[in-house]
Structure formats: C-alpha cells, structure tokens
Amino acid sequence: MEKEKLLQNLSSFDPTIREKSLLELSALIKAGSIKKSYHPTPWLNLHLHTFHSFNYKNWSPCRIVFEGWYRDLKYTGTVDFDTLAGLNETLMAGQVLNTKVTGGFESRVVVEEWKDVVINSPDEPGIYYLCGKGFKHPPANNTAEGQFFNNLKKIAQERNKKVVQKLNRYLGEVKVDYEKDILPLTPSGNPTERHIIASYKQKSEQSLGDKVDSFWSEILSMPLDLIKDTREKRAPEFLDLLRKILIKYGGPGYITPQQENFPTLDSVIKMIEKAGGIPTGTWLDGTNKGEEDAGMFVSFLKHKGIQAITIIPERNYNITDASDKQKKVKKLNEFMDICISLKMPVVCGTEFNKSGQPFVDDFTKPEISKYLDYFLQSACVFF
Secondary structure: OHHHHHHHHOOOOOHHHHHHHHHHHHHHHHOOOOOOOOOOOOEEEEEEEOOOOOOOOOOOHHHHHHHHHHOOEEEEEEEEEOOOOOHHHHHHHHHHHOOEEEEEEEEEEEOHHHOOOOOOOOOOOOEEEEEEEOOOOOOOOOOHHHHHHHHHHHHHHHHHHHHHHHHHHHHOOOOOOHHHHHHHHOOOOOOOHHHHHHHHHHHHHHHHHHHHHHHHHHHHOOOHHHHHHHHHHOHHHHHHHHHHHHOOOOOOOOOOOOOOOOOEHHHHHHHHHHOOOEEEEEEOOOOOHHHHOHHHHHHHHHHHOOOEEEEOOHHHHOOOOHHHHHHHHHHHHHHHHHHHHOOOOEEEOOEOOOOOOOOOOOOOOHHHHOOHHHHHHHHHHHO
C-alpha cells in the first residue's frame, strides 16, 4: 500500500510532493523492498510524453523515470510539446534512481524547402515534427535561447486559444474557458489539443446531462446509439474521434499552418544547438510524399544539422490489415537501411500520450528486434 500511494504521489501537480515521494521510493529500493524486473537484453524508450504536455495516464517525469528504472530500461527519455518544463525533473529522477535518462521537447515547424509537400504531419504541407533532446539543463530565461523557448510555448498556446475560439463559436451551447477550464489540466500551463478535447467532453457532460449524446450525434453526424456506446464505454476512442473531426485537418477548429503559427526548421535547430541540445528529427511511417524517398529525406535532414532521428516503430508493424502492414514494414526496413548506411543515429519510443500505447516497445518482435543494437548504439549520442 505504501508503494502504491508513493507512486500516485509521483504525479502530484505539487513538485515538492513528487520529489519527496521519489526519495521515499528510493529508500525502499535501497532497503530491498522494491526490486526492478530485469531484461536478459537491454531495452530503451527515448520518446515518452509527460503530464507537462499530455500523458494519457497523467504521469509526471518522476513517474516515467521510475517506471523506466523498474522495467530495467537502459535508457529512458522524456519529451513534451513546446516546453522543457519536464527536463530538470527528468534529470533529477535519473540521478536519484541511478538510471540513464534524457529530456527534451517536440514541436511542429515549417520546412520552407518543402512548403508544398506533406512530410509527417498528415494533410499539412510543409509542417514537420522536430525534437530537441539530450539537454543538460534548460536555458536561462535571460538568454536568446531561453527567450526563444518561452516564445515557442507562447506560439503554441496562442494557436490553442484560436482553436478554442473557433470551437466555442461552432459548438454553441458547449463552451469552455481557456484559462479556467484548460490551463489547469497541466502543472506547467502547457495544454495540448488533447487537453482541449478532454475539456469539451467534460463540459458537454456537465452542462447537457441526458442531452449530451444527442448533441454529439448531431455535431459528428453519427448515429445516437453509436455515440452513446463510444462515449460511455470507450472514452479514449471517443476523445480521439472528437480530436480528429473537430481539430484536425478540415475540422471547425483547424488552424491552417502559417508562418506566424509555427517556427521554421532552421531557427529551431539553431536554438536547440545554442541551448546545448541535440537536433533530432522524426519519421512517421514513410508513406507521405516527403518521407517516401528515404535516401533523400535522411540526406536532407543531415544537411540541415539533424544529428539523430526518432521513430515510433509500432506505426509500421502493429497493424491489423496484412497488406498495409507489409507495405509499412517494407518502408521501415528501407528507412533503417538508409540510416545505417548514412550513419544517421535512430532511436525509438512509444509516445505514451494515447490510450493503449505501451510503456516500451516489445523488442522481441521480429520487425524491430534486428534493429535493437543499432537503437542502443544510437542512444549514445544523447549521453
């Protein structure tokens, strides 16, 4: 019971409670009351979102690092959208538990050379997911890079406010207040699209009562019984549906990518380096035009100063449709072959910001087991 309570406290919004609980867990570990589970071969996850952006279990950096230690991961890495708010805590937790960790951020940027090409942000030409990882400490606020990262968060939050304004107009009787309803959902005031959607779902249930399913049935143009069943029994699926229809491309809350809404690839790479981080690209699955030629894609990123690439391998092999799986596994192999030949480090992770995603990849799967050694070698770039 003591362990379970401490684990819950690891994700308190109060940082002093989180640190105190981590130190108490560390004491239990040293006393032999808590033992890690050992893997015969080392595994890793260098792309885990925390509650400073969105984690579907609402876990803090402390909790994620503890779980990485407990599962005997060789390397554990946290990442959050548009902020380094989780960095210091990630590094502190790694020291307390004597496990190798790294922290960073992820953001969407404009690639000016590919402004008409869909890269890895679906239906958004020119928009690319970029990470900065391997930071030793956050930049000071009075430095150019510190001001840049503060502005990065500000840009993202201004974009979110525009989304909420559009959705409030569209949804009519279901309105949310950005400051009162959404900002408190994260400890660092850094909500994401997923927080926005969760807030609308909660507000609709509070304000509409028995009429809530009729409301969403009309909004989503879906049968009433299907809405009711999904909302009540499969809440994560319902939230994903709302996000897809309301905020993503073509939805009433969608914000068209523009320069003022997203920083440029070059500017973010420059500031990552200035802040002591490693510019880290991302790869979706190889099916969009910008990624389909793996050689061109990786060579371009390398030329830009990208020093490693993060992938979420389950997107390419944990697929029900056999033909789709075959196609995407082939893309994965092509991409890895190119990266290995060009000596581009590749690391992997699971995100953990959507229900059902595992805490760590299953490296016994044949599609990725053959790349585990390369993933582990690649991780060294951050340490």
